[in-house]
Amino acid sequence: MGNGKRPFRTDEQLPNILETIFDQLAKFGYMRWLMLIDGIDNTMAFTQHHLNIILSPLVNTPPLFRSPITWKFFLPESVLDALEGSLARWRSGLEITRPNLDKEESKKSLQVLLQNRLRWASNGAFDSLNHFAEEIEVDQELIKLVLDTPGDLGLVHRLLFLGNMLTHSLKPGRITRPIWHSFIQRTAKVYFHEKPFGITEVSNGASNQSVPSKGYYNVTELELRGALDNHFNINEIVALAHKLDVNPEELENTTKTHLIISLIGYLKRRNRYVELVEAVCIERPTATICKELISTTA
Numbered sequence: 350m351g352n353g354k355r356p357f358r359t360d361e362q363l364p365n366i367l368e369t370i371f372d373q374l375a376k377f378g379y380m381r382w383l384m385l386i387d388g389i390d391n392t393m394a395f396t397q398h399h400l401n402i403i404l405s406p407l408v409n410t411p412p413l414f415r416s417p418i419t420w421k422f423f424l425p426e427s428v429l430d431a432l433e434g435s436l437a438r439w440r441s442g443l444e445i446t447r448p449n450l451d452k453e454e455s456k457k458s459l460q461v462l463l464q465n466r467l468r469w470a471s472n473g474a475f476d477s478l479n480h481f482a483e484e485i486e487v488d489q490e491l492i493k494l495v496l497d498t499p500g501d502l503g504l505v506h507r508l509l510f511l512g513n514m515l516t517h518s519l520k521p522g523r524i525t526r527p528i529w530h531s532f533i534q535r536t537a538k539v540y541f542h543e544k545p546f547g548i549t550e551v552s553n554g555a556s557n558q559s560v561p562s563k564g565y566y567n568v569t570e571l572e573l574r575g576a577l578d579n580h581f582n583i584n585e586i587v588a589l590a591h592k593l594d595v596n597p598e599e600l601e602n603t604t605k606t607h608l609i610i611s612l613i614g615y616l617k618r619r620n621r622y623v624e625l626v627e628a629v630c631i632e633r634p635t636a637t638i639c640k641e642l643i644s645t646t647a
Contacts, residue, residue, distance in 0.1 A: 364412040371417065381417040386424075399569070401431055408432060414441035452496060459492045459508050466509070478515075482524040490529060491515065513620045568626045570613060572638050577609045580633040586612065589628055593621070 357366050374382065386407075404424070407413065414420060414437050424432070426447070437443040464476040478487040495507045515524075515532060577586060583605045587597045590612055600611040616625045630639035 363407075364410065367413065367418065381419065384418050384420045386420065386422045400425075400428060404428060404431060405435075408435035408437040408443070411436050411440045413437075414443065455496060455504060456492055459495060459504060460488065462505065463488060463492065463508060463512070466512070478512075478524070482529075485524065485526045485529055487515075487524055487529065494533065510620055514623070568623075568638050570617075573613060573626060573629065574609055576629050576633065576636045576638050577612075578605070580629075580636050583608060585632075589625075589632065593624060593628055 357369075371382075408431070420437075420443070429445070429447075432438055432443070432445055435443065438445070463478075467478065468476040478491065481487070491511060492508070495504060495511060581589065583602075586605070586608055587602075590597045590600065593616065595612065595615060597608075600608055600615060602608040602611070613622070613625065616622055626638070629636065633639060
């Protein structure tokens with residue numbers, strides 16, 4: 350709003366907010382409207398638990414689903430049970446439509462998505478990661494990894510997430526098969542561990558490294574804020590931002606707390622949240638969240 354004030358109180362109930370919005374829209378002749386909900390499993394919730402916390406109040410408040418609002422959700426299959434047992438399902442007629450794509454159809458769709466995304470990101474310069482690879486078909490390997498990787502994220506979000514991790518975590522140069530294998534072992538598998546499963550040793554040359562018992566994706570924003578606040582001063586947070594190619598001048602830095610919140614939000618909006626978690630643990634491996642993530646054996 351022009352006067353800088355919030356249009357609603359922070360404790361205002363959502364049904365009341367929607368009713369007020371409807372009344373205002375009705376003055377302009379808008380009698381029906383569509384409420385589209387997407388991206389929860391990528392930008393707001395990073396685990397199944399967090400996803401349920403966000404969705405449960407929403408799908409169990411019947412007044413939200415009365416006419417004239419039509420709701421449309423794009424959600425991962427992992428929340429299917431929660432939706433089936435919701436009040437929105439049984440009282441408000443929420444319909445559940447599951448896409449019936451087999452693996453080959455999904456592979457083709459992801460290939461087209463990847464090509465379009467790369468074409469858009471490069472202003473038409475290229476449409477394949479194979480342009481940067483040697484001895485490996487990176488596009489095909491990335492899509493195979495997406496299809497074979499379990500987790501709460503949907504296929505599209507997994508593709509965008511893993512592709513983003515690949516482009517940001519690798520040093521400049523050609524992607525070779527050893528580099529690709531290193532990416533899988535050090536990045537992708539770690540980020541997508543959904544539940545603690547104990548320590549498993551994997552051979553890595555002359556030494557053995559333990560696979561973390563918790564994935565970077567499981568670290569909550571509250572935990573990350575605590576780690577930054579307890580283990581970094583404001584100058585060190587600025588230095589951390591520089592290491593992640595973030596211009597601190599683009600962040601709100603009036604206080605340390607504002608800087609932390611702004612940095613986390615900046616990277617979350619760019620699907621780089623887990624890069625910040627990893628960077629924190631590289632700099633401060635003794636932080637509580639990092640002790641659960643990083644464990645090595647002699």
